Amino acid sequence: MTTLKFILDDLQQAKVLVIHPRDEDGAALVDHLKRLGCDVKAVWPMPASIPSDVDAVFVQVGESSAEALAPLVENVAAAIIAIVTYESPTSLKAIADLNAHGVITKPLRQLGVLTQFALARYRYSYEMRLANKVRKLEDTLKGRRTIEKAVRILTELNGLEEEVAYRQIRDQATAKRIAIVSVAESIIAANDAMRAFGMKISKPGKS
Incomplete structure (x- = not known):
C-alpha cells in the first residue's frame, strides 16, 4: 500500500508537458492527466525547447517529427512517453532514438495511460539512480x-x-x-x- 501511495503521489505532483496536436485525442489526454492531479501544459506545434522543470513529456511521434524530436529531448531531465498512431519501422526507430520510457498508442484511451505514465516515471528514476x-x-x-x-x-x-x-x-x-x-x-x-x-x-x- 505504501509503494502504491508513493507512486500515485509522484504522478499527482508531476509537472507534465503534452506535445500533441490540438485535437480530440490531445484534449482527452490533457483532461485525463489533470484529473490525476498533474500540473499539465499543452503545446503545439513542436516547441523550440522544453522547460527544465518538467517531470514528464508526452509527445506525439510522427514520421515527420522524429528527426526534430531527438535533439529536443536529448538533454531533458524528464520521463518521455511517446504517442504513436501506428507501428512502423520509422515510429519504432523514433521511439528508440528518443529513449522513450513509455509508449501509448492512438486512438488514446484512458485505460493504459496511468500504467505507462507510472512505468515511465519508474524507468526514468531507475536510469537516474544508475547514472548516479x-x-x-x-x-x-x-x-x-x-x-x-x-x-x-x-x-x-x-x-x-x-x-x-x-x-x-x-x-x-x-x-x-x-x-x-x-x-x-x-x-x-x-x-x-x-x-x-x-x-x-x-x-x-x-x-
Whole structure:
C-alpha cells in the first residue's frame, strides 16, 4: 500500500508537458492527466525547447517529427512517453532514438495511460539512480588515480616507500579535515608548478 501511495503521489505532483496536436485525442489526454492531479501544459506545434522543470513529456511521434524530436529531448531531465498512431519501422526507430520510457498508442484511451505514465516515471528514476552510481564510481576511480599519482611524486621526491607516502597524505588530510584526494591534488599542482619553472625532482643521492 505504501509503494502504491508513493507512486500515485509522484504522478499527482508531476509537472507534465503534452506535445500533441490540438485535437480530440490531445484534449482527452490533457483532461485525463489533470484529473490525476498533474500540473499539465499543452503545446503545439513542436516547441523550440522544453522547460527544465518538467517531470514528464508526452509527445506525439510522427514520421515527420522524429528527426526534430531527438535533439529536443536529448538533454531533458524528464520521463518521455511517446504517442504513436501506428507501428512502423520509422515510429519504432523514433521511439528508440528518443529513449522513450513509455509508449501509448492512438486512438488514446484512458485505460493504459496511468500504467505507462507510472512505468515511465519508474524507468526514468531507475536510469537516474544508475547514472548516479556510475558517476560516483567514476569519481572514485579518478580520485584513486589522483592519489596514486601523488604517492609516486612523494616517492620520487623523498625516496619514501609507497605505503609511507600514502600514510603522509592521509595524515595530512586528517589533520586538515579535508578529503585525501584534495591533498593529493595539491601535491600534483605543486609538482606541476615546479616543473613549469624548470625545477626537476631528484631522488635522494642524485643532483
